[in-house]
Amino acid sequence: xxxxxxxxxxxxxxxxxxxxxxxxxxxxxxxxxxxxxxxxxxxxxxxxxxxxxxxxxxxxxxxxxxxxxxxxxxxxxxxxxxxxxxxxxxxxxxxxxxxxxxxxxxxxxxxxxxxxxxxxxxxxxxxxxxxxxxxxxxxxxxxxxxxxxxxxxxxxxxxxxxxxxxxxxxxxxxxxxxxxxxxxxxxxxxxxxxxxxxxxxxxxxxxxx
Amino acid sequence: xxxxxxxxxxxxxxxxxxxxxxxxxxxxxxxxxxxxxxxxxxxxxxxxxxxxxxxxxxxxxxxxxxxxxxxxxxxxxxxxxxxxxxxxxxxxxxxxxxxxxxxxxxxxxxxxxxxxxxxxxxxxxxxxxxxxxxxxxxxxxxxxxxxxxxxxxxxxxxxxxxxxxxxxxxxxxxxxxxxxxxxxxxxxxxxxxxxxxxxxxxxxxxxxxxxxxxxxxxxxxxxxxxxxxxxxxxxxxxxxxxxxxxxxxxxxxxxxxxxxxxxxxxxxxxxxxxxxxxxxxxxxxxxxxxxxxxxxxxxxxxxxxxxxxxxxxxxxxxxxxxxxxxxxxxxxxxxxxxxxxxxxxxxxxxx
Numbered sequence: 001x002x003x004x005x006x007x008x009x010x011x012x013x014x015x016x017x018x019x020x021x022x023x024x025x026x027x028x029x030x031x032x033x034x035x036x037x038x039x040x041x042x043x044x045x046x047x048x049x050x051x052x053x054x055x056x057x058x059x060x061x062x063x064x065x066x067x068x069x070x071x072x073x074x075x076x077x078x079x080x081x082x083x084x085x086x087x088x089x090x091x092x093x094x095x096x097x098x099x100x101x102x103x104x105x106x107x108x109x110x111x112x113x114x115x116x117x118x119x120x121x122x123x124x125x126x127x128x129x130x131x132x133x134x135x136x137x138x139x140x141x142x143x144x145x146x147x148x149x150x151x152x153x154x155x156x157x158x159x160x161x162x163x164x165x166x167x168x169x170x171x172x173x174x175x176x177x178x179x180x181x182x183x184x185x186x187x188x189x190x191x192x193x194x195x196x197x198x199x200x201x202x203x204x205x206x207x208x209x
Numbered sequence: 210x211x212x213x214x215x216x217x218x219x220x221x222x223x224x225x226x227x228x229x230x231x232x233x234x235x236x237x238x239x240x241x242x243x244x245x246x247x248x249x250x251x252x253x254x255x256x257x258x259x260x261x262x263x264x265x266x267x268x269x270x271x272x273x274x275x276x277x278x279x280x281x282x283x284x285x286x287x288x289x290x291x292x293x294x295x296x297x298x299x300x301x302x303x304x305x306x307x308x309x310x311x312x313x314x315x316x317x318x319x320x321x322x323x324x325x326x327x328x329x330x331x332x333x334x335x336x337x338x339x340x341x342x343x344x345x346x347x348x349x350x351x352x353x354x355x356x357x358x359x360x361x362x363x364x365x366x367x368x369x370x371x372x373x374x375x376x377x378x379x380x381x382x383x384x385x386x387x388x389x390x391x392x393x394x395x396x397x398x399x400x401x402x403x404x405x406x407x408x409x410x411x412x413x414x415x416x417x418x419x420x421x422x423x424x425x426x427x428x429x430x431x432x433x434x435x436x437x438x439x440x441x442x443x444x445x446x447x448x449x450x451x452x453x454x455x456x457x458x459x460x461x462x463x464x465x466x467x468x469x470x471x472x473x474x475x476x477x478x479x480x481x482x483x484x485x486x487x488x489x490x491x492x493x494x495x496x497x498x499x500x501x502x503x504x505x506x507x508x509x510x511x512x513x514x515x516x517x518x519x520x521x522x523x524x525x526x527x528x529x530x531x532x533x534x535x536x537x538x539x540x541x542x543x544x545x546x547x548x549x550x551x552x553x554x555x556x557x558x559x560x
Binding site: 040082094099116119180193 | 316
């Protein structure tokens with residue numbers, strides 16, 4: 001069928017890998033949580049690196065300066081607090097089947113298993129993009145701090161973070177808004193295909209009258 | 210203050226083992242230097258020089274790097290040997306180790322994160338009001354349904370004897386794992402009868418990222434009515450070969466099989482050369498169809514198509530088909546040439 005070949009043709013050059021170069025190390029499912037659905041994962045980044053300094057595909061070869069995440073610094077000082085724990089979330093997909101997910105499981109498969117944070121806990125979250133496309137990942141209800149090399153008190157605040165293909169990106173989140181929040185790829189086709197989760201911050205406040 | 214923080218962080222940082230590459234991506238100073246040491250650039254660095262204890266940190270000259278010329282697409286991270294890198298000669302004070310040396314533990318959410326009712330909105334609007342919405346939410350975020358119709362080959366086959374036409378189409382409808390897959394194929398002579406025509410209706414189930422197992426029925430309309438049970442495998446094998454292999458058990462007990470492989474060689478984004486091969490096998494003689502046991506026929510084609518749009522591509526090609534063994538003998542016996550070379554003119558389309 002032609003569509004699959006098309007998708008690969010479009011992105012192969014971008015990500016520096018195609019199926020011709022595929023081998024086991026390009027799809028090591030042991031790097032994902034055990035309940036990942038292998039059908040929906042066509043590759044796993046073998047050695048993801050932080051590329052917050054990357055200007056973006058198509059902007060990496062222009063002659064002018066491009067604003068990148070590593071250029072950002074918070075204007076006002078943030079409270080400095082070391083993260084108490086870390087959390088890794090993989091951005092996964094299978095372009096042959098139009099499947100997109102977090103940790104190899106689309107949202108409809110994990111509706112009862114949200115991403116959990118305790119109220120006010122501070123977590124260092126690393127997003128690992130196992131796919132050949134950039135994904136702008138959006139967390140509702142919060143601002144998180146990009147771990148972009150700025151000093152700890154001035155890490156820039158954002159609610160959406162683009163993760164480059166085959167790369168990782170890290171943010172520090174102080175989960176200070178109790179409730180259930182949407183967490184998803186902002187390419188809405190990816191979101192609707194399943195690259196979506198609920199982030200729950202607990203305990204919830206006592207029910208208001 | 211910032212410098213002090215950086216220096217402190219750098220001192221805390223333990224050597225090579227704790228250094229991840231994200232840390233290296235940020236030389237802190239001098240600021241006017243390129244802000245990123247890409248992995249590709251690291252490949253070009255002389256790691257032997259870094260091994261040398263006498264080497265000064267300045268030996269790694271960032272200003273010599275030309276990031277503009279780096280080809281990210283060609284980086285091969287898989288081949289880097291991190292064990293072989295010796296960072297001991299690098300000056301930690303010159304690097305920004307703002308990232309803590311040891312990452313905080315991946316200890317999972319604390320007990321407090323499991324407290325309370327299952328869904329926050331239920332505490333305000335009630336479960337009765339929210340449940341249908343949650344159902345819709347799940348359905349709309351992962352329960353994908355789609356489909357396509359692909360006219361893979363619609364072509365005239367011009368050669369010795371009669372000029373023939375051929376169609377080969379398939380389509381599917383369903384989700385990402387389970388689909389209804391329909392295929393149809395047939396051939397005939399221009400101005401003559403349809404020589405062969407078949408339709409398959411299959412349940413297609415994903416067994417891996419690239420392969421589906423397919424089971425269902427095939428019904429032959431021509432040369433005579435005949436039903437078959439079908440079991441097959443279709444997908445994309447390594448090196449991007451499209452494969453379709455299926456076994457057929459007819460309502461008369463005859464077992465046959467077909468293996469098809471094709472490959473899209475992109476010459477440009479729109480001009481594509483497609484080699485294609487098909488092998489037919491039979492477990493027994495099928496006299497009324499002139500088929501002998503064994504490999505009954507092979508077909509090889511080379512098609513050059515131009516995608517005017519992704520969905521519409523006329524093509525020109527050359528095809529060779531040969532009946533083999535007993536099947537060839539049977540063809541000769543009725544005065545047919547078992548081999549045929551054809552000029553192919555056709556169109557490939559999908560929507």
